[in-house]
Amino acid sequence: MLDIEQLKALHAAVDEGTFDAAARKLHVTPSAISQRIKALEVSVGRVLVQRTKPIRVTDSGREVLRLARQIDALTQDVVRELGLGDADGAMARISIAVNADSLSTWVLRVLASFTTEVSFDFHLDDQDHTTELLRDGSVMAAITSVATPIQGCTSSLLGIMRYRPMASASFCERWFSDGVTAEALSKAPVVVFNRKDLLQDRYLGRKVGLLVDPPRHFVPATADFADAVRLGYGWGLLPDLQSLETPGTLVGFDPEYVDDVPLYWQQWKLSSPILARISLAVAARANELLHQLSP
Template sequence: MIPAESLATLQAVVDEGSLDAAARALHVTPSAVSQRLKALEQRLGRVLLIRSKPARATPAGEVLLRLARQQQLLEREALAELGLDEARGVELAVAINSDSLATWIMPALHRVAERTGVLLDVVRDDQSDTAARLAAGTVMAAVTSEAAPVPGCRSVLLGRMVYRASATREFAARWFPDGVTATALAVAPVIDFDRRDDLQTRFLRSITRQRIDPPRHRIPGAADFADAVRLGLGWAMLLDHQLAAHPDELVELAPHKPLEVPLYWQQWDLRSASLDALADEVRTAAAAALV
């Protein structure tokens, strides 16, 4: 058996970012934290922690971190079922992509919080990276573009978000007078959400079948991103409702080339009333909002 105290110590170090901060959170000395971690590593024969700033779990440590959070969740749910005061504030950490947060998922989060009383710790990340947070044990569930279940998790298709290359009428007339050609795409300014956003690049390759590098702006905010397109800063992939919200200002550059991004719900594969309630609300909302 792995001592619960050891798991709690590992979790505190990762959550707080350092041994000193974990010691303060646990009300023990830094030496005690270090000794607990060393004893656990020796017991398992594995290095569990990368002592960087902030401290990070190794792959072996991620397995134990996930176990620690699962045990914590189940304990809190059990206390809640018994009606004990200590159970107030069951927390669910969830990784969700920006476009889902900005569009369809917030009502689902509100409903589950109202229905169950859980507290939600939402981490915003790109849909291609949210599953990594699940694998690392830092979240309990994720909206992700990854279909393959993370080890110890289950995965279900939520639906697809449809993106369309969009720009203002004036921008399209200026930069694409002869249509959306490879030559025009190579020089027309494009807007990315951040350096990890590859939607525009995927569209470019689908049209040109080659690697091109047009001028790029980066606007890391869902509402600001759409506003930047609407103001003519560049072209970008927008969702249907974002395009339809400004029919007199925005046009679709290539109606025959929409880009579909499948979204999956992945969560820990354990019996948890809180997680299952969240999953039910997310699937219901997705069925109404996604294709």
């Protein structure tokens, strides 16, 4: 049987980054945090954290940390349902992994109505990688392109985020005046979100059919990415939800090409009323905004 206070100590130490900060959060001494985590490690027979600054959870510690976070989430739910209040005056804390395009174009608006009762902790990552944060217990839910549910989670389709190759009119006139040819695509600068962003390379692979490496501008912020394309830094694939907001400032230079990225909502299998309400709100809004699969 795992000790609740020891699990709390692990949770706080990883979230806060140091034993001192965890001690302040739990109103105990740093020595007490250290002793509880050591006792927990003895109980499970594994090293759970690396005592660095900040503290890092080990592979074995991830499973225990996920349990600690699930227990904390359920405890918060019970406190709210019984109207007992929170001793620290804190709101429920919900951690969600989400891709940057979804966060900036629709997710923030959806969840704004919950901000009087929920403190959100958003973790940004590419939609192909957000499940890693779910797997290691860093988040309670994730918007992901991975359909297969992570162990201990449920998965449901939200819809499709549709991307199209876009550029400014002046950029197209300069680089694609003779058409979107293999030669043009091998030389025309491209805007890329980060090193995990494969949308542009996927387009190049399908259109050119060989390895090309045009000049790249890395712009790791969704709004700034779109601005860089509008300003003529290069071409890039933009979601319809973003490019259609300002018609006339961008040109779809290859209208026959679309890249449909399916998005799924994965979350812990918890009987949590607040998480269930968030899930329903996200699904409802996604159904309104995202492209839906044909039956």
